[in-house]
Amino acid sequence: xxxxxxxxxxxxxxxxxxxxxxxxxxxxxxxxxxxxxxxxxxxxxxxxxxxxxxxxxxxxxxxxxxxxxxxxxxxxxxxxxxxxxxxxxxxxxxxxxxxxxxxxxxxxxxxxxxxxxxxxxxxxxxxxxxxxxxxxxxxxxxxxxxxxxxxxxxxxxxxxxxxxxxxxxxxxxxxxxxxxxxxxxxxxxxxxxxxxxxxxxxxxxxxxxxxxxxxxxxxxxxxxxxxxxxxxxxxxxxxxxxxxxxxxxxxxxxxxxxxxxxxxxxxxxxxxxxxxxxxxxxxxxxxxxxxxxxxxxxxxxxxxxxxxxxxxxxxxxxxxxxxxxxxxxxxxxxxxxxxxxxxxxxxxxxxxxxxxxxxxxxxxxxxxxxxxxxxxxxxxxxxxxxxxxxxxxxxxxxxxxxxxxxxxxxxxxxxxxx
Amino acid sequence: xxxxxxxxxxxxxxxxxxxxxxxxxxxxxxxxxxxxxxxxxxxxxxxxxxxxxxxxxxxxxxxxxxxxxxxxxxxxxxxxxxxxxxxxxxxxxxxxxxxxxxxxxxxxxxxxxxxxxxxxxxxxxxxxxxxxxxxxxxxxxxxxxxxxxxxxxxxxxxxxxxxxxxxxxxxxxxxxxxxxxxxxxxxxxxxxxxxxxxxxxxxxxxxxxxxxxxxxxxxxxxxxxxxxxxxxxxxxxxxxxxxxxxxxxxxxxxxxxxxxxxxxxxxxxxxxxxxxxxxxxxxxxxxxxxxxxxxxxxxxxxxxxxxxxxxxxxxxxxxxxxxxxxxxxxxxxxxxxxxxxxxxxxxxxxxxxxxxxxxxxx
Ligand code: SF4
Ligand code: SF4
Numbered sequence: 001x002x003x004x005x006x007x008x009x010x011x012x013x014x015x016x017x018x019x020x021x022x023x024x025x026x027x028x029x030x031x032x033x034x035x036x037x038x039x040x041x042x043x044x045x046x047x048x049x050x051x052x053x054x055x056x057x058x059x060x061x062x063x064x065x066x067x068x069x070x071x072x073x074x075x076x077x078x079x080x081x082x083x084x085x086x087x088x089x090x091x092x093x094x095x096x097x098x099x100x101x102x103x104x105x106x107x108x109x110x111x112x113x114x115x116x117x118x119x120x121x122x123x124x125x126x127x128x129x130x131x132x133x134x135x136x137x138x139x140x141x142x143x144x145x146x147x148x149x150x151x152x153x154x155x156x157x158x159x160x161x162x163x164x165x166x167x168x169x170x171x172x173x174x175x176x177x178x179x180x181x182x183x184x185x186x187x188x189x190x191x192x193x194x195x196x197x198x199x200x201x202x203x204x205x206x207x208x209x210x211x212x213x214x215x216x217x218x219x220x221x222x223x224x225x226x227x228x229x230x231x232x233x234x235x236x237x238x239x240x241x242x243x244x245x246x247x248x249x250x251x252x253x254x255x256x257x258x259x260x261x262x263x264x265x266x267x268x269x270x271x272x273x274x275x276x277x278x279x280x281x282x283x284x285x286x287x288x289x290x291x292x293x294x295x296x297x298x299x300x301x302x303x304x305x306x307x308x309x310x311x312x313x314x315x316x317x318x319x320x321x322x323x324x325x326x327x328x329x330x331x332x333x334x335x336x337x338x339x340x341x342x343x344x345x346x347x348x349x350x351x352x353x354x355x356x357x358x359x360x361x362x363x364x365x366x367x368x369x370x371x372x373x374x375x376x377x378x379x380x381x382x383x384x385x386x387x388x389x390x391x392x393x394x395x396x397x398x399x400x401x402x403x404x405x406x407x408x409x410x411x412x413x414x415x416x417x418x
Numbered sequence: 419x420x421x422x423x424x425x426x427x428x429x430x431x432x433x434x435x436x437x438x439x440x441x442x443x444x445x446x447x448x449x450x451x452x453x454x455x456x457x458x459x460x461x462x463x464x465x466x467x468x469x470x471x472x473x474x475x476x477x478x479x480x481x482x483x484x485x486x487x488x489x490x491x492x493x494x495x496x497x498x499x500x501x502x503x504x505x506x507x508x509x510x511x512x513x514x515x516x517x518x519x520x521x522x523x524x525x526x527x528x529x530x531x532x533x534x535x536x537x538x539x540x541x542x543x544x545x546x547x548x549x550x551x552x553x554x555x556x557x558x559x560x561x562x563x564x565x566x567x568x569x570x571x572x573x574x575x576x577x578x579x580x581x582x583x584x585x586x587x588x589x590x591x592x593x594x595x596x597x598x599x600x601x602x603x604x605x606x607x608x609x610x611x612x613x614x615x616x617x618x619x620x621x622x623x624x625x626x627x628x629x630x631x632x633x634x635x636x637x638x639x640x641x642x643x644x645x646x647x648x649x650x651x652x653x654x655x656x657x658x659x660x661x662x663x664x665x666x667x668x669x670x671x672x673x674x675x676x677x678x679x680x681x682x683x684x685x686x687x688x689x690x691x692x693x694x695x696x697x698x699x700x701x702x703x704x705x706x707x708x709x710x711x712x713x714x715x716x717x718x719x720x721x722x723x724x725x726x727x728x729x730x731x732x733x734x735x736x737x738x739x740x741x742x743x744x745x746x747x748x749x750x751x752x753x754x755x756x757x758x759x760x761x762x763x764x765x766x767x768x769x770x771x772x773x774x775x776x777x778x779x780x
Contacts, residue, residue, distance in 0.1 A: 085739035087756075089479065089730050125534035128509050129700065133736035136703045140740055151540060153531035153547075154506050156516070163546035164531065170539050328513030329529070331520070354477055359732065362477045363513030367520050 010261050011254075013247040014224045020243060021067065024233050025112040031057035032116035037183045039120035040138060040145075042131050044301075044322035045152070046172060046315025047122055049199050049236040053192040054185050059115055061134065063232050065096040069277035069388050071111035077103065078389060091130035092357040092388025098134070101141050118145045120182055122175070126152025127323050128360045148178045156330040157321050168316035176312075189311070195236035196315065197308040202235060205244035206302040212251045213294045214345055217260020219251045222271050222293035223283045224261075231302045266290025267409050268346055270378075272297050272338065272368070273353035273361045274387035282398065286351075289406045293351075295341040297334075297361065301326045323360075331364035338368050342378055349409045350380040351402075357386045379412075381405035421606035421618070426495055429460060429609060433498040437611065438559075440501055441524075443487070443514070445668045446532060446701065447505035450688055451548050453612060454570035455560030461608030462487045462496060463647060469759055475517050480510040481728040482759040483645050488514060491522050501526035501558065503551065507700040508733050525558045534701060536693040544689040568684040573612050575687075578677035580619045581607065585671065587626050589663050589718060594629035597641075597662035601649035604673050636661035637779035640715045643667055643726035644698075644734050646757075654763040655724060659775035664718035666711060667726070672696050700733035707737065708744030715750050722778035723752035724771070751778050 032038050038057045041047045051058040068074045074092070077099030082088055084102060086095055105114045121142060123135035139147050151171055153164045176187050209227075212219055227247055234240035253259075269286060271293045276282055283293055304321060306314040324330040325337070342350065350372055352365045369380040381401050386392035421428070429439055440457040442449065449459035464486025469478075471492035472485050490496060501524035504515045512529050519527035530551055533540035552562035584603060588595040595603075603622065607615055639660045641652065646667050656662060665671055672695065679691030697707055715723060723745060727734045742752050753774045755767055763771070 087735045129732045151535040155531045167543040331516035356479050360509040
């Protein structure tokens, strides 16, 4: 039986990630200490590029949750949230961050010294309900922070029309006004163009890295998906671009040399939904029978391109598209993406993490699994778990399902060869 | 009661006579616009029963209302619909509409984005979204004009005004209809052609004017929550020693408060009512709801609040701790009851309610 817990990382550049993560959180604390305005915001929106362009410090409370899960701090935060009356049926990101901000935020056991208190909060209107509610609760918790209430149309990517883009763009302008008024800093449009160009380059590099996963054996697996940390927290910076370049070079080299992430790659797998942050090792579990995760939901999540010549509109479009692309707002587009990934990466089977904590990504999985079976003859298995809460995961049930699934695929492959 | 019990049969009959029923899930959907385009808006119901087939389409951790709606759809209950349009409220409802598109089909399966903010650009955005919906309905054989919208907006305003009067007549210490009856009256609104429904309401109002009033006993409470289809739950609450004096539910006052918007054009009235609605947590902040709920409790004479929340309903569950605390700080005690499929008030819950009645009534 493969060990689970932390995942095995093969890329030297991916091992660099721990330094990068720690560096980002150090930067957040330094910014606070030096009087740089700190703003808390949801991930996957164009606010981050505007922050970096204005020299402000963005902090992503949702992103801190996987850190807490990886450091084993999430359970105490859940308990704190549940003691306040937050239902255990709510998304683990919400329970973690609510418990965290109502506990000792910098106490012992808090990873990476925690988060610096916000001077500003970007609350919304838009995204999923738990993300919206996290910010309502944060507004209440940090009453001294200046609050911007954003409004983003929730519309399927394939249904975006000009009026959605116009409204989203006007919201971006309103956001810029708010930041200028609150911080007394002016946004330099030239600087924003540079930042957006860096962001675009990061997206391009991301696609390039993902394209090497078409090689067989695959040079990287889902265990390395933590590299998307830079796509969440460092979009629009040189740090992200330079890191991704290093990853790209290493991945390209491994692909061309035929160096697989797993020595004996026999089954190519797709992972749907958020990983189990508390148990990334389950990706490696499949390796004992030659299974490698060569694509996942997030592989295509950053396949956006931004136009530095029209930066505000580009960021509005990014904000409109990022969340729907990976959620039930755009099931059709998501299905298309999964089917395409399964064709492009020659996938043999799909693992659907039915994530109790995330309705938006879990809804529609049955449809997608059916389409995989009917259109591509690709089998699927459902794993019941929770991306944050280890209490909702049964190792025994997981192993039984995973073993049976791998057996079916290997049997099919044997029959195909015979 | 009959309008609710026999809704499937009636809707099939109306559909066979040329009505084009268009399904929706949440009351944020602009039904006036759907009606103005020549369709009959029908709020989908889950009803009671077991969930089996739905699990091939949705995970078990979405609210029982939606699980039961999908179950009904999988059993072909809604095959008289020409489509489904959902004013954006929660993730689960949004996902169900998209699943619906691929599983049960229809001429249109659409999530309509709606603004959260109140501003000039938000109102313009609302109007653009409404026009987008109108043109899609036109492509489905509908017909839209400002005059038609004006007539529909006016019709729905009269209905909501009348519902508010009926609700008012029955919320005092003596009334001729119980809170359970009112819940059924509101639910009939969701699946009856509005012209017919207005006539029924006017008849009811006339009857109520002269009807004898019965003294209502019990501790006055406000019931607050998401959707409550089983009006019997309200009856059971009353049996445990309460008198329900107001219902902040989408099957309660949220269906008709406020009854109208303001503005010089029908679209402005529609947009302004959307912004001014007595808010559901799916589209508002808990800190904004606390004073509204406290005000409602005060105005209706409620001594406490019973939260009736569908299991897994994220918007309501996520708001509950702050709302509960805000109300407590305002001197208003509350209790939370979560409802799952086939859940009603069991013995344990009844016990909790009795204790709560003693606490707030004492
Ligand atoms: S998208 Fe899913 S995981 Fe992320 S905040 Fe929303 S519900 Fe939670
Ligand atoms: S009851 Fe809650 S989860 Fe269900 S449709 Fe309504 S708002 Fe959404």
